[in-house]
Amino acid sequence: MFGFALVVAVWLLPARWSVLLGLVTLALQVFLGPVDWGHVGGLVPGIVIPVAVTLLIRLVVQLGQAHEEIAALAAAAERDRLARDLHDVLGHSLTTITVKSGLARRVLESGGDPERALAELRDVERLSRQAHGEVRLTVSGRRRPSLAAELAGARAALRAAGIGAVLPPSADHVRAELAGPFAYVLREGVTNVIRHSGATRCEVLLGDDWLEVRDDGPGRNAAEPGNGLSGLAERLRAVGGRIEAGPLPAGGFRLRASRT
Incomplete structure (x- = not known):
């Protein structure tokens, strides 16, 4: 009965107090009153084992909780990465597509050179395909940006925007x-x-x-x-x-x- 009571106390107390309780209990039983040294060998595991098993169970529970928290943090970090990368990819691509589409429309509405309008529409088609590919690479985490390519894209986008x-x-x-x-x-x-x-x-x-x-x-x-x-x-x-x-x-x- 004493062993069960000790386990309950250890479970309810913080870890450091649990260990201290086990040590104090061992000291009291060994050093107070008459001691039958022949039974000391069985006394130690009777006190240490309940404390150790209870602390081990508590540690397993805490590890499970920590694993769940790590998984939640990893999922949140991946969502943040995906949102940031998609913003960077789609923001520029859609802006350029909008500008080039508007330029082609204005050329056609004003009766300008149809070849220029067709060239802009071809760029819109190319940019759409490129954006689709970049989104796929972004989702898989394999997209690697190129500063030289961004310079070329910036030149084309600014030209289209006038x-x-x-x-x-x-x-x-x-x-x-x-x-x-x-x-x-x-x-x-x-x-x-x-x-x-x-x-x-x-x-x-x-x-x-x-x-x-x-x-x-x-x-x-x-x-x-x-x-x-x-x-x-x-x-x-x-x-x-x-x-x-x-x-x-x-x-x-x-x-x-x-x-x-």
């Missing part, structure tokens, strides 16, 4: 570990210029470990947290960088990514 573009000729000098995060920054920055700024000119400046996207628009080209900047900040933090965004003193807006 925004003058000043872009670096290449991105070969950018550090390898920063090329991927900078590709996301460039895509998000150009998308915001097209969608929000009302700019007539966009300039991209690129250094070894920094990138800037500037525009001369009067509109507020500041993405709210959750609309892109928070995702970019997470990507830059992973490589020791940071994001800065704000209006320029002479007008316009600047998005800067750097690692100092």
Whole structure:
């Protein structure tokens, strides 16, 4: 009966108090009163085993709870990654598709060159297929952004939107570990210029470990947290960088990514 009572007490108490209770019980039974040393060998397991088994059961329960919490956190992290990547992929692709479709419509409505309209529509078809492929790679976690490809895409998107573009000729000098995060920054920055700024000119400046996207628009080209900047900040933090965004003193807006 004493063994059962000890197990119940150990189960209800915190782990450190459970161990202390077992030790105190052992000390009391050994050192108080007359002791039959012939029975001490059976006394120790009678006290230690209930405590050990109860603590082991508690540990198994806690491990199961921890496993469930880890699985929930992993699922939440994967959802966040997928949402961030889909935002980055689809935001730019759909914006470019919208701009090019609108350009083709305006050319046709104004009686302009049909070949130019057809060229824009071919680009829309190509971009749609490309976006579909990027979504599949994003879902599987196999998409690897290219800064050189984003520069080419930014040039085409800005041209279709009627925004003058000043872009670096290449991105070969950018550090390898920063090329991927900078590709996301460039895509998000150009998308915001097209969608929000009302700019007539966009300039991209690129250094070894920094990138800037500037525009001369009067509109507020500041993405709210959750609309892109928070995702970019997470990507830059992973490589020791940071994001800065704000209006320029002479007008316009600047998005800067750097690692100092």
